[in-house]
Amino acid sequence: MNRFLVILTVLILMSCKNSTTKPTPFIEQKKMEDILYDMAVLYSIESVSAYSREDTLKKINVSAIYKKYDIDSLTFVSNNRYYVELGDGVYNKMQNNILARLEAAKVIADSLYNKFEANKEDQKAIEDALPQLEAEKTDSVQIQKK
Template sequence: MKKLISLLAVVSIFISCKDEVVKKPNRLIEKEVMVDIIYDLSLLEAIRLENSASLDTFKINSKKYIYKKYKIDSLQFAQNNTYYASDYEEYANIVGQLEDRFTKKKAEITALIKAEAKKKKKKKKTVTKPVSPTTKLIDSLEINQRKRL
C-alpha cells in the first residue's frame, strides 16, 4: 500500500510539472515585441523617477503611451506578462536581452557624450584667440562712430 501511494505521488508530480501553470493568452504578444514593450516601459519609468517634471511637462502617461504605440490594452499586457513570467527560464532570457540592450545603449550614449565634449573642447581652443590692443582700439572707434550717426 505504501509503495502504491509513493508511486502515485511521484507520477502525479511528473504529470503536474508538464501542465502549464498559466494558460496561453488568446492574444499572445510575440516574445520580441514583449521585450520591446518592457524595454520602453523601463526607460519611461527611469525618466519619470529621475526627472518627473520632464514627463509632466508634456503630460505623458508612460503606460498609456506604450499601449497606444503597440496597439495593446492593459489586460492584454498583464496577461502576457504573467504568461511569460510563469516560465522562469523564458523570463530570465527576456531579462538577459533587456540587460544587453541597456548595456549597448549606455555604451552608445557614453561615446556620444565623449565626442560632444571633444567638440566643445576643440571649439573653445579655436575661439579663444588672443586679441591685439590695436584690434580692440579699432573696434571701440567703430562703435563710437556708429553711436554718433
C-alpha cells in the same frame, strides 16, 4: 496500503503542476521583449528626472507604450505572467537580451555625450580666442592702411 499511498502521492504531485496556457491575445516573444525594453527605458528616464523641463518635453507614460504596441494593460500583464511562468529560463533570457540592448544603448549615449562635451569645449575655446583674433585682425588692418 503502500500502493495506495504511492498512487495518491503521484496523483497529488501531478495535480500540483501548473500548466501555462497562452493568453488571448498572445504577444510574441520578440514583441514582448520590445515592450519590456521600452518600459525599462521609460523607468530609467523617470528615475533620473529627465522631465525637469516639463514646459518643452512631452511626458511619456506607460499608456503611451501600450498605445505604441496596440495592447492594453491586461494584455500586457497576462502575457508577462505567461512568460514568467513558462519556465525553461525563457523570461531570464528575455531579460538578458533586454539588458544587452540597454548596455548597447548606453555605449551609444555615452559616445554622443562625449562628442557633445568635446564640441562644447571646442566652442568655448573659439569663443575665448575670438576677442584676441578680432584684435589681431584690427591691428593687421591698421598696419596695412599705413
